[in-house]
Amino acid sequence: MPSSNSTSPPVGDASPLAGRPAALLPVAAPGMVAGPLDAAAALARERGFSCPPPSPGVIPGTRRTTIPAAELGGVAMQLLEYAG
Numbered sequence: 594m595p596s597s598n599s600t601s602p603p604v605g606d607a608s609p610l611a612g613r614p615a616a617l618l619p620v621a622a623p624g625m626v627a628g629p630l631d632a633a634a635a636l637a638r639e640r641g642f643s644c645p646p647p648s649p650g651v652i653p654g655t656r657r658t659t660i661p662a663a664e665l666g667g668v669a670m671q672l673l674e675y676a677g
Contacts, residue, residue: 630674634658637672644672 605611630647637644642660650657654676662669 630656630658630672633672633674647672647674 634644634647637658637660642664644658644660647656647658649655650673652673656674656676658672660670660672
């Protein structure tokens with residue numbers, strides 16, 4: 594059970610994220626490991642999403658595509674495939 598003395602995280606201008614530009618945050622952004630990625634992207638498009646063709650990911654050995662935030666209630670979803 595949480596302690597009644599616990600503190601709340603800072604909000605508004607006091608938040609450490611307040612000065613950051615709007616972007617996906619690695620910890621806060623949902624993602625799915627999808628394989629094969631081409632099939633997952635095709636299924637997303639079939640269901641009405643407009644994810645771009647998969648491209649090399651930032652993590653070496655990965656490919657990725659993203660379903661735009663505007664199509665998911667304000668939170669983008671990254672689909673990720675590990676090669677090998």
